[in-house]
Amino acid sequence: MRMILAATLAIAPLAIAPLLAKDNNSVKRLNEAAVVFSEIMATPDKGIPEDLLARAQCIVIVPSEKSAAFLVGAKYGKGYVSCRRDGGWSAPGTVIIEGGSFGFQIGGSTTDVIMLVMNRGGEDKLLSSKFTLGGEASVAAGPVGRTAEAQTDLQMRAEILSWSRSQGLFAGVALEGATLRQDLNDNAQIYGRKLDNREILTTSVRLPRAAGRLIAELDKHPAHEHASASTGASQ
Secondary structure: OHHHHHHHHHHHHHHHHHHHHHHHHHHHHHHHHHHHHHHHHOOHHHOOOHHHHHHOOEEEEEOOOHHHOOOOOOOEEEEEEEEEEOOEEOOOEEEEEEOOOOOOOOOOOOOEEEEEEOOHHHHHHHOOOEEEEOOOEOEEEOOOOOOOOOOOHHHHHOOEEEEEEEOOEEEEOOOOOOEEEEOHHHHHHHHOOOOOHHHHHHOOOOOOHHHHHHHHHHOOOOOOOOHHHHHHOOO
């Protein structure tokens, strides 16, 4: 009996280790998303215009990492989406982005990507299980700076605005042809069950502790008064 118990105790850490590794990866990526957003918004002259962010319905943040980076040829990344709910930001859902052009990459450098979903039409597409940027949803390179005065007609009409940062350079880039899809497996790691993004982003799902830092950073940037009404009317 003692031998069986000893063997069980010896095997248990080996069985648990892969699960802990997955959880740690999810926590690490959530923290990386928070850092990416914080760093970009800390440089107002070279970041996302605050007035655009205040009008956005949702945000997608894809931090670079060597195991799932935007490498030339691979064009794959994993990140998170959050939408405005009751004056704040929702718990995050996991997304995977694949294909498309990510702009000014140099060699095998990794790239951080941020997207703002500017109206209800774009949000509806984001809540689907999978959609194509530039196909089902219009996308344009976002302006950089303190205000959005430099927006073109294309940017004003786009459902989604996108930016990327590679080797410290941050600029707007249109992710034409890229696909965005939800990741139920990563959602399960964060929430303990396979929630789809629509449920996470539109209902009162409890914020997991691992996502606290990311949502705290987003909550530093509140919506303009009546922003939801105006973006909803801009479809």
